[in-house]
Amino acid sequence: MIIKKIDDNAVALIPEESDDLFTLRRIISKGDRVTGDTSRAVKQEKDFSRPDKGERVRIRIALDVEKISIDEVVDRLRVQGTIEESDNPSVSKGSHHSLTLKIGDAVTLVKKSWSDIEQKLIFGKKDTSTFLLAAIDTTDCGLGRLSGTHLKLLPNMYSGASGKRYKSKFNIQDFFKDVQSAISTLLRDGDSIVIFGPGETKKRLANFLSEVPSIKVHKIQVVDGIDSSGEDGIYTFIKSEIMKQTLDTSKIAKVSAILDETMARANKKSNKFTMGFEETAKANEIGAVESLVFSDKIFEKQDEDKIIEFLNHVESKGVEVYAVDSTTDAGLRVSSLGGVISLLRFAPQS
Structure with missing residues (x-):
C-alpha cells in the first residue's frame, strides 16, 4: 500500500x-x-x-x-x-x-x-517485497507479478519457434525483445526478477535483460529446478519448495511455511493448530495463537463486523496475521480449511 x-x-x-x-x-x-x-x-x-x-x-x-x-x-x-x-x-x-x-x-x-x-x-513496518516471475522456454513464456500474496498474471507469450514459417527464420533474440517489453509494463521500483523454466533459455534471457538499462538496475535471479514454462511454470514455482528457498523472506513464503507446518501438526495429531473461525477464536481468547492466516472465504461464513473485530483483537496481541486470496495456491488451501488457520504457542486444555 x-x-x-x-x-x-x-x-x-x-x-x-x-x-x-x-x-x-x-x-x-x-x-x-x-x-x-x-x-x-x-x-x-x-x-x-x-x-x-x-x-x-x-x-x-x-x-x-x-x-x-x-x-x-x-x-x-x-x-x-x-x-x-x-x-x-x-x-x-x-x-x-x-x-x-x-x-x-x-x-x-x-x-x-x-x-x-x-x-x-x-x-507499521511491512513486507513490501515484490517479484516479477518469468517462466520461459524456447516456445513460450509466462509472466506474473507477485506482490505480497497476490499474483497478477499476463497471458502466455508464444515465440512461434515450432511453427513452419519459423523453421529457418526463428531468432530467439526477437522473442526476448517481446518478453522484455512485457516485463517493462509490469516492473515497478524495487521489484526483483526471478527467471526459471526448462533448459538454458532462462539463463539466456537473464543475460539479455542484464544488458537493458531500465531493467538491469533490478535484481535478476535465475532459478533451477522448475521444468515447465508459461502459466503452468508460474503456478508450479508458487507451490514449490524452491519458491520458499528463493523467496524465503517474502510474505508468500511465510504463509506457505505456516500452511505446511499446520498440515504437519495435523498429521502428527498435535493440538497446536486450529482450522476454522470458532476454533481459532477460542484459541485466541486464551492467548494461544502464534500466527494466523485468513482468506476472503472467512467473510462468507461469519458476520463481517465480527470477523474484523476478531482480526484486530488477534493482531493487538502481537500475533502475526496474514491475508491471502484465491490468486495463489496458498489462498485456495486456506479457503478450503475454513477460511482461517493458526499455529498455537501451546495446546488448549480439553
Missing part, C-alpha cells in the same frame, strides 16, 4: 493488492471521512434533456462513513455514507452515496482519532 501521512488525523492511501483492501476494511469505521472518486447520475437542466434520467458524471466526494463492507466481487470494498463535500455543484450535500474502492484507487482517510491497532496496520 502506498501511504502518505497528511496530518495527525488524515492519510492518503493507494491499495496495491488484496491484502491492502483487507487492511482498509479493518481500519475504516463508522464516523470516519473517506474522500475519493466515483460516478453519480446528475440531472442536467438542458433543453431536450429527458427529465427522468441523469447524465452519469465522474465526481470527487468526501463521504462520512456509515457502513463499510467487502463487496461480493473480489478485490472491492463498498463504503456507504453521507456526502459532505463534492466538486460538482449538482451533487447535494447530505445525500447518500457509496464509494467502491478497488486496487489502484487513491483515497484519503480522515479519522477523529487512531487506535493503536489502526496505526500499527497502516504505519
